[in-house]
Amino acid sequence: MADGKIEAQPAVLLDQLRALVANPEAFASDRQEIIALARQAAVALEEPFETLQRLVYSPLPLITARVAQDHKIFQTLLENKDAPTSAAVLAQKTGIHPTLLDSLLEYLTTQNMVGEVSPQQYTPTKLSNLLVAPLFVDAVVHFHDNCLPAFNALNFSLAHPSDPRTPFEIGHNSPTDFYTWLETHPVQAGAFHRFMEAQFASLPTWLDVVSFPDEYAQSASPETPIFVDVGGGIGQQCVALKKKFPSLQGKIILQDRAAVLEKAIVGDDVEKMPYDYLTEQPIKGARAYYFRQIFHNNNDATCQKILASLLPALGPSSVILIDEKVLPDEKPSGTSVEYTAALSLAMLAMFKALERRESQWRKLLGDAGFEIREIKKFTDYGDSVIVAVKK
Structure with missing residues (x-):
């Protein structure tokens, strides 16, 4: 080291890089920093023509x-x-x-x-x-077939803000939204649903940070509505809740469109109810109304309508549980930021929506008449349960 500068030793660096390629496990403790620096180093070493080629051929x-x-x-x-x-x-x-x-x-x-x-x-x-593993096959099909045309239309959409269509609808020349479009594209629908389920299979879930019986089902009778899964798809979270707490007392209700409920995987111990979450919530005074990955599919105006439809149903013991990413207001370093930033752009391309930061969640819920009681984070990627109550 001379004059406070680290002396460049290309031969040593090359030896270390070869060692890393041969035995990556030996470098696992510093994995994220090494990846970040390696990417910066690659960009720093590129000639302008190489940078151009990397960008233009990135798809x-x-x-x-x-x-x-x-x-x-x-x-x-x-x-x-x-x-x-x-x-x-x-x-x-x-x-x-x-x-x-x-x-x-x-x-x-x-x-x-x-x-x-x-x-x-x-x-x-x-x-x-x-790339032959089912998760990777489904991921490639989903992002290539479903998302790539939407990404391609993102610039057009941003340049024409008065166009009500999402980039997905523009890119696919589709008169319907993504979820409706999937109903007539079974290959892409299958890949999407399997990918969404499998990518989270090895990660913690909201049930790892919420003791549901103690927090929301105390003194419940068999007729007490304790869990309303709003827009809950085929009922994976209802099944997970029953599996985690098999002796849970009270009614569990799955709500979604009738066409979706026809494919539900829940048993007879879960009530299936066709429901549009933009209309008034028919189940009154439930202990918990649960929304999983609903709000990041919608812009603020639509989210306000969803919350307004729910608000009259809440009783004094009711909470709303929002299972979504809560991104920090101060952006941390690391590879997780690249993932969440890209995911937010994907929400913009597919739905004209976004992943929200904590301050954005607080404003959204506050403006709708709710206050956040607590935020329980359960992964390193910002996945959290927001517990909110009526003001």
């Missing part, structure tokens, strides 16, 4: 992953994982013309989705294995 990893999945490139490589697979065999299996396949495989190798051990001889990589 291609998702697009080529979708092509490779759909044409079974990864599956074919994994079937022959004990030996390389030739380009000729891949052309036969995929039905892609050899000349076109050559360009595709060349790009896939640059993204480490495929390995080339010798000219025209290919092997699977760690990423190949990931």
Whole structure:
């Protein structure tokens, strides 16, 4: 070190990077900082032309992953994982013309989705294995088929603020919103719903921070409405609540559109009720009205209507439980910020909505006649339960 500056030692850095690639587990304790610095270093070292190429071709990893999945490139490589697979065999299996396949495989190798051990001889990589896992297959289908046209229309939407359509509706040339559109696109609907369920399967949930029987079901009779899952889809959270607290006393009610309730997975111990959350809530005085990922699909004006429809139903013992991300007002560093920032843009593209910061939640609920009693965070990505009551 000279003059307070760290002496550059490229050879040492290269050795450390090779060690990291060979044994990433040894660097796990500093994982987030290393990733952040590695990205900054890559950008700092790029020539302007390289920066341009990175930006303009940025959609291609998702697009080529979708092509490779759909044409079974990864599956074919994994079937022959004990030996390389030739380009000729891949052309036969995929039905892609050899000349076109050559360009595709060349790009896939640059993204480490495929390995080339010798000219025209290919092997699977760690990423190949990931991309055939159900979660990754569904994620790629969802973001490629459902979200990519919406992302592409985002700039047009922002340039035409008076256009009432969402970027999703513009990009898909759809007269209906995303959820209605899914009803006539079963492949994309299946991928979306499976992805939404699977991506959270290994993470904590609201039930890890809420002791529901003690907090909301004390002295409840069998006829006491204790849990109303508003817009609850096919009832995953009702099932999770019953599984977590099997001896729970009181009525559990699942509300959604009739077409959605037809696919519900709940048993006879859960009441199914067709309901539009923009109309007055018919269940009065329930202990808890639960909303999971409803508000981030809607702009502030629509959220105010949802809350106004609920407010008259609340009794003195009622709370509203909002299961959503609560982003900090002060932006922390780390890779989680990239994820939540991208997710917020996805909400903008799909619904003209956003992920909200704590101050935005407090204003939204305060303006609607509620006050926040507490916010219980249960993941490192801001997933939280907002407990609110009538003012």
